[in-house]
Amino acid sequence: MDITTCLKSLLLAIQQYRDSRTAQHAAQLHKQLEEVSGLKCDNLLSSDQFLPTECVSGLVELAGNPNTSHALTSAIISLLAQLGSDDASREILHSSYNLTSTLAAVIHCHSSTPGEPLVLQCLQVLQKLTYNTRTFQFTNYVHELICFLLTNIQSQNEDIIMPCLGVMANLCRDNPSVQCHIKSMDNVRQFYRTLINFLAHNSLTVVIFTLSILASLTLNEKVGEKLFDAKNIHQTFQLVFNIIVNGDGTLTRKYSVDLLVDLLKNSKIADYLTRYQHFSACLSQVLGLLRSKDPDSAATVLQLLLAMCRIGGLRSQLCDVVFRPARPKLRAAGHRQEAGADGGRKPECGLALVQWLSSPLEGAEKCLLQTLQLLNELLEESLGAESVSESRLSFVEMLLPVALGLLKGLDPALGDPHLRKHCHRITHVSAQLCLSQVEVLLSCCHSNSPLTHLPPVSSNDLSWLCAEALLKTLELMSKLRQQVKDMETSFYRMLQDQRTVTPLSLALTSHLREHVQTGLALLFEATPLPDFPSLVLGESIAANNGYRQREAELSAKRVAVQDVPPLRTNTSMMDVCSGYRSVSSLVEKIQSSLELQEQTKDSPLSEIIDVYEQKLAGFASKESRLQDLLEAKALALSQADRLIAQYRLQRAQAEAEARKLAGLLKDAERRREDLQGELSNQVLEVERSKADMEELLQHNTRLQRDSEEHQTLKGAYNALLNRFNETERLLKELQTAHISLSKQNDALRKNHEALQQQKDKITSVLQEREEEIKSLQLDLQKKSGDITGLRADLRSKEETLKEKDQERRDLEDTVDVLRKELNKTEQARKDASIKASSLELQKGQLETKLKQKEDELNKHSAMIAMIHSLSSGKMKSDVNLSL
Numbered sequence: 001m002d003i004t005t006c007l008k009s010l011l012l013a014i015q016q017y018r019d020s021r022t023a024q025h026a027a028q029l030h031k032q033l034e035e036v037s038g039l040k041c042d043n044l045l046s047s048d049q050f051l052p053t054e055c056v057s058g059l060v061e062l063a064g065n066p067n068t069s070h071a072l073t074s075a076i077i078s079l080l081a082q083l084g085s086d087d088a089s090r091e092i093l094h095s096s097y098n099l100t101s102t103l104a105a106v107i108h109c110h111s112s113t114p115g116e117p118l119v120l121q122c123l124q125v126l127q128k129l130t131y132n133t134r135t136f137q138f139t140n141y142v143h144e145l146i147c148f149l150l151t152n153i154q155s156q157n158e159d160i161i162m163p164c165l166g167v168m169a170n171l172c173r174d175n176p177s178v179q180c181h182i183k184s185m186d187n188v189r190q191f192y193r194t195l196i197n198f199l200a201h202n203s204l205t206v207v208i209f210t211l212s213i214l215a216s217l218t219l220n221e222k223v224g225e226k227l228f229d230a231k232n233i234h235q236t237f238q239l240v241f242n243i244i245v246n247g248d249g250t251l252t253r254k255y256s257v258d259l260l261v262d263l264l265k266n267s268k269i270a271d272y273l274t275r276y277q278h279f280s281a282c283l284s285q286v287l288g289l290l291r292s293k294d295p296d297s298a299a300t301v302l303q304l305l306l307a308m309c310r311i312g313g314l315r316s317q318l319c320d321v322v323f324r325p326a327r328p329k330l331r332a333a334g335h336r337q338e339a340g341a342d343g344g345r346k347p348e349c350g351l352a353l354v355q356w357l358s359s360p361l362e363g364a365e366k367c368l369l370q371t372l373q374l375l376n377e378l379l380e381e382s383l384g385a386e387s388v389s390e391s392r393l394s395f396v397e398m399l400l401p402v403a404l405g406l407l408k409g410l411d412p413a414l415g416d417p418h419l420r421k422h423c424h425r426i427t428h429v430s431a432q433l434c435l436s437q438v439e440v441l442l443s444c445c446h447s448n449s450p451l452t453h454l455p456p457v458s459s460n461d462l463s464w465l466c467a468e469a470l471l472k473t474l475e476l477m478s479k480l481r482q483q484v485k486d487m488e489t490s491f492y493r494m495l496q497d498q499r500t501v502t503p504l505s506l507a508l509t510s511h512l513r514e515h516v517q518t519g520l521a522l523l524f525e526a527t528p529l530p531d532f533p534s535l536v537l538g539e540s541i542a543a544n545n546g547y548r549q550r551e552a553e554l555s556a557k558r559v560a561v562q563d564v565p566p567l568r569t570n571t572s573m574m575d576v577c578s579g580y581r582s583v584s585s586l587v588e589k590i591q592s593s594l595e596l597q598e599q600t601k602d603s604p605l606s607e608i609i610d611v612y613e614q615k616l617a618g619f620a621s622k623e624s625r626l627q628d629l630l631e632a633k634a635l636a637l638s639q640a641d642r643l644i645a646q647y648r649l650q651r652a653q654a655e656a657e658a659r660k661l662a663g664l665l666k667d668a669e670r671r672r673e674d675l676q677g678e679l680s681n682q683v684l685e686v687e688r689s690k691a692d693m694e695e696l697l698q699h700n701t702r703l704q705r706d707s708e709e710h711q712t713l714k715g716a717y718n719a720l721l722n723r724f725n726e727t728e729r730l731l732k733e734l735q736t737a738h739i740s741l742s743k744q745n746d747a748l749r750k751n752h753e754a755l756q757q758q759k760d761k762i763t764s765v766l767q768e769r770e771e772e773i774k775s776l777q778l779d780l781q782k783k784s785g786d787i788t789g790l791r792a793d794l795r796s797k798e799e800t801l802k803e804k805d806q807e808r809r810d811l812e813d814t815v816d817v818l819r820k821e822l823n824k825t826e827q828a829r830k831d832a833s834i835k836a837s838s839l840e841l842q843k844g845q846l847e848t849k850l851k852q853k854e855d856e857l858n859k860h861s862a863m864i865a866m867i868h869s870l871s872s873g874k875m876k877s878d879v880n881l882s883l
Helices: 003-019 023-037 050-064 070-083 087-095 099-109 117-129 142-153 158-172 176-183 188-198 204-218 222-227 233-246 250-264 267-274 279-291 295-309 312-322 348-357 365-383 390-405 416-426 435-445 462-480 487-495 498-508 513-526 534-556 571-595 604-874
Strands: none
Touching: 003 023, 003 050, 023 070, 050 070, 050 099, 070 087, 070 099, 070 117, 087 099, 087 117, 099 117, 099 142, 117 158, 142 158, 142 176, 142 188, 158 176, 158 204, 176 188, 176 204, 188 204, 204 222, 204 233, 204 250, 233 250, 233 267, 233 279, 250 267, 250 295, 267 312, 279 295, 279 312, 279 348, 295 312, 295 365, 312 348, 312 365, 348 365, 348 390, 365 390, 462 487, 462 498, 462 513, 487 513, 498 513, 498 534
16 A cells, blocks of 8 residues: 555544544554554655645644543654654654644643653653754743653652653753753752762763753853863763763764763863863774764764864864874885885774765765765865875875765766755865766756756755856866866856856855855856856846745745746747747737728827837847857857867877776786785784783773772771771760769759749640630631632633733734735825826826817818808809818
8 A cells, every 4th residue: 555545544534533532433543553654654744745744733633632542642653753753854843743842741641640651652752853953941831841851850760760861951952941941940959969969870871861961051150160170071071982982872972972062162171172181092982983884873973073173172183083094014024115104004084984985875975974074174174284294195195086986977867865965965075076077067957857947046956956066166167277287168168158057146146145255256257258148147147036026925925836937048039939929910910900090090000000110129139139149059069069079089098098097906906905915914913902902901990990999998997997086085075064964953953843833824824825826726717718719719810811911912913914914005005096196197198188189170160161151152163172
């Protein structure tokens, strides 16, 4: 069964269960949930289709309903967790469907039974959902969720403490509103004491969660200054690095890296890390994690390395560790080379980065992009120095072929996701780009595939990614045109290609500053060129601006834009063709109107003919410009023929060089086999060294344990000795006090007899007072009953006030909508008044003309009457007047 059919059945089951909550409908819904869970639903939420949206909305509504059974709620939450397997889907569930509030509401309903499996399931899903997302404290049920977390973190239930700590760490990280809310609570000091006690927990995950919460809440306060001061920070660094290297799993490693990244944002702690004596050793162990094949672990490590690159002192040390050459191999005396200390040896950590560059795209695209960013930072630091070591130059020689391999031609048949990842990767690569790469990107931008039918100003679609990669390529060609042979000719030829108009117009109309600057720099280079299509560029920019304006207007009206603008490269030709068709139809109409000239004899006909003659002249000028463009294209074709001849010559030279490289490859292969044998010997030596090292570490561990026991016993002996001396001193003081107390006892016995008499008097007085107290207690009970009634009235008044506030907010929203409609009506009224004024002006002109015509007609009629009167008596037979 396909996914569409399953979703339709699921939506039907949701509607049936929502209308009638019977056992049969619940079983049917549970069955449909299991069927959908068994299907592959990757990227289903990000497709923006109607059917998945309705299904997820219905499921979230049912999960938040307290009348839904526990088993059905658990099945719904499991399916939602499966749908939110990637970061994009989790963000959609958090922001669009408000799943965080729903899960918090479920936890609040079952807060009295925190150990229930449904509550634990909600906490686990919440921990994944709130990771690296911002949750505001005024969101529904977030206050209740925070109170639940604080209460259960301070409980003794080990099963619920860890997920509660994980959710609390997510809520507190980079979230000032939640941090202020927690700090303002009454029991925050007790909460701090509980967290500090958790630092001695036997679970590394609990320790990391605790440190993350403390760093978020107390880093800039007195408690944080004591926890992360110069005395304790080195132990914290060692603990975090140990957890990153030897952690319980990927989750613990992620939170450890996030904690260290947050700590590095504090300049004082970053300075402590630059002076940490074991930093190079810890960094080498962290870089060793890149040798694994797990993309999640590698992405986490690369995130930490990128954060360290932003700190100057750590950046230079990171370069030293990454580009550190491998240790020299153990060879016989006759095979030793006389080269430098690190000549010819590749850096081990850098080799791991290069391996991630050459990894396939699927599943590791995030690692690849992070590796490119990291190498960009490190090479900028290393190659910008006055002197560059042999190991770093050797690394660059090893990196260049891999970077050039990333620029292979892309195949549009592989689909949009592959093209998107490829364009993301190209924008991060800095190398000598070849002309074929530009041709491939131009073909991708202007092919007949759906890539060209995307909105022109969207910065997230595939057409913009291709345009960005093309602009980066042209910018690099501009910088290398003086150093690379024939690069300048290729660069200018690409600028004169009409296909570069689209990426240039996208860059010039972008909202990002660097894109506009790149487009202006390329436009400055292209404007003096004779065949640069400046007219087409202007039309494309105007089309982009028009699309942006229409999109803004439609978004202001909250209407979803469904139509896609047509292709912009041939707009002028389409306008000319449509113009010619319209002109031909107008000529036919004019000819047909001329046949009826004897009937109409209307004077504005000549004016209409003049207007259409002007339009015909305009279309003729456009035709002449198109003829000039065709001539320019013919010249470009001749230039292309010459370039093809040059390409064939270069291809022959390249084939000769390829044959030479094949011979070198065979030699390298033989050398590789020799090195492989040496490598196997080295591996055996390394394994023996590891075994010896493990034995030494075990012996060291035993010695440390014995030392700790000795220190413990020594401390216990000193404590017992101090207690013995203190006890002797107390014994002497107690003897002296006994003698003085015996004397005081005699005096007190005498006073007791006198006080007994006073007691009898006071007892009678107390009985009277007790009767008065009983009467006052009765009055107090009456007053408390009155207070309870007043409190109930106060609660009802508060609820009424809340309803009034909600009605006021609704009215304010309605007023805002009416104001917008009033502004629109006012604008329409202004336009109508302008049109009315223009019509009144035309009316006045027409009335003036009419008066003139009437005056002329009166004159003519007077003249005719006079002539008729003169000729009626004299020339009746000779003159025949006619109008």
